[in-house]
Amino acid sequence: MQPNTSPQNVPIADIVYTNCQQGADLFDHADIKPHFWSLCRSFVSEEFMTYCGIASAVTALNSLCVPAPDSPQIYPYKVFTQDNFFTDDVLHFRRPIEVEKHGNTLAQLATMLSLFAVTVDVIKADELSVDECRMLLVGAVGDPSKRVIVDFDRRCLGQKGHGHFSPLAAFHSQEDMFLLMDVARYKLPPCWVRHPLLHSSMVTVDSSSETSRGFLVLTSKE
């Protein structure tokens, strides 16, 4: 492994946005990216600033082709939206107004997702070493039947804001970087994050749950 250099031997920072050539080049040479094109097809922006979990869920569920609720505007097709995600089952647990006000914790998002045709594994980052965390993330990012949503603190990445959810779309083994598809698309482009930095951004305490952030692994039931 020879990290920190691009194909042109230019040092690469721990976070590289895809609106620069280096970020684009990293994708072309990334070795683990079976999720990317389905995520690209289903990638949406959070509709409210606190809807990062909902937007990540919708992106991941559509990307896995999980059966979606009715979608009258495009009948007979069906697709998850940030509106129809709130089915009766979801509403029984949590309403849009609560998410608009407070966002979601990792556990809350997991509970909502588990009401659809996916199994949801909740992984707290503080229970894993950097290497264990990488192994789990790479395994999931490389499996076409799984999707990963990370819950991290933006401040660790030098970004404005605090707790945030977004899906991962690829891994570049040589650079040890994950491609993060930021659902606050009006704010930031997708970016590559070096794994130890991503891990440290997940080993932070969510003040709402008073426990560690981490990530969700969704597995299609079909």
Next chain:
Amino acid sequence: MQPNTSPQNVPIADIVYTNCQQGADLFDHADIKPHFWSLCRSFVSEEFMTYCGIASAVTALNSLCVPAPDSPQIYPYKVFTQDNFFTDDVLHFRRPIEVEKHGNTLAQLATMLSLFAVTVDVIKADELSVDECRMLLVGAVGDPSKRVIVDFDRRCLGQKGHGHFSPLAAFHSQEDMFLLMDVARYKLPPCWVRHPLLHSSMVTVDSSSETSRGFLVLTSKE
């Protein structure tokens, strides 16, 4: 030029979807793709089956960072949506109910787009040879300050439906193929289309306008 073979020398059809390995590989080896990541970031699904023009416009305008109307839900950020695209100026020309019922012609979409901070060139495909058309499209797809929206007949591509708008995101010179970001995302993934086929799908008559389809080239005014 050695068309019709993949890097593994497997023959490539005239249309290749990105949900297969060949489609993904084409992207990694495509030589002209400066628009891709900004389009990926702004790529949206049409909200109604007749909103392909509006969804393509919103994707292209956000991708060019054209100043957007107010967006209360994400204040102070601003982004084009398929709702706020209908500003007073646009509504004076055309209302959502009309687009929902009838969609747009190439000229109507151009008029609406010209009400924002972009210059809009309208190109009718029947006025161009295959080579002239390629030259114009490649020039625009390779220019970071431009975006291309094509107006084509789906039937020529072997797809269900008829007239449709979507942005182009890349060109693969060796294969002579464009990457089409289909905004009916619930229906089809992005796909690579060989240029002569794309040209023939644009040299078709739109029964609403009774003139040839074609494409729009948007240029940022900033």
